[in-house]
Amino acid sequence: MQESDIPCLLFIQSECYAAEMVEDEATIRARFCAAPAFAWVAEDAAGVCAYFVGYPSELGKVTPLGSVFSVSPAPTSMYFHDLAVARRTAGKGVGSALARFALEAAALRGFRHSSLVSVQGSAVFWRALGYEDWHGLDAAQTGNLATYAQPARYMVKALN
Known part of the structure; x- marks a missing residue:
């Protein structure tokens, strides 16, 4: 991604969310x-x-909706914050391909997990990629999860 791509992200985001x-x-x-x-x-x-935005994080940490990333100095998890696909390419496998690319990059960089917040009924998509619901959030992180439109789920995938 280049900074010049951001207007396209804003358009895709408006189509998807x-x-x-x-x-x-x-x-x-x-x-x-x-x-x-x-x-x-x-x-x-x-x-x-389509676009993907993530960052190095820690297992069990949720970025509140609308907040800037806090990159962990000792990351254990690649946090998948946002994956969105333009309507014109929906259903063509672009989102899955981009997610698999990000998972491979995370594994190559030595992350032990990938974590995310599933919104708008996307849990089925993420489960197909090997993610599972994770219920180990503390009270503060549960509060961060509540900033997303419900139902929102914190999901995790172990990486090799």
């Missing part, structure tokens, strides 16, 4: 600056058609 889930441009830019090595896009003939 309910209004209360849409995050502002300043937050997205700050996240990109915090962890640019963990942000990727997929392109088709019309340009950016």
Whole structure:
């Protein structure tokens, strides 16, 4: 991903998420600056058609909706914050391919886990990629999870 891709991300985000889930441009830019090595896009003939944004984190830590990433100095988990696909390419496997790419990158970098918050009924998608619900959140992280439109689930996948 390049900083110049951010307008495309904003458009895709507006297509994919309910209004209360849409995050502002300043937050997205700050996240990109915090962890640019963990942000990727997929392109088709019309340009950016999907994006992934993540960062090095710790198992059991949830970034509140609309907050800037806090990159862990001793990460154990690659946190998948956002994966979204443009309507024009929905159902063509682009999201799955981008998620698998990010999982491979996380494993190659030595992360033990990948973690995420599943929203808008996406748990089925994530389960197909090997994620499972994880119920070990402390009270503060449960509060962070509650910032997402419900039902939201914290999910984890062990990496090799």
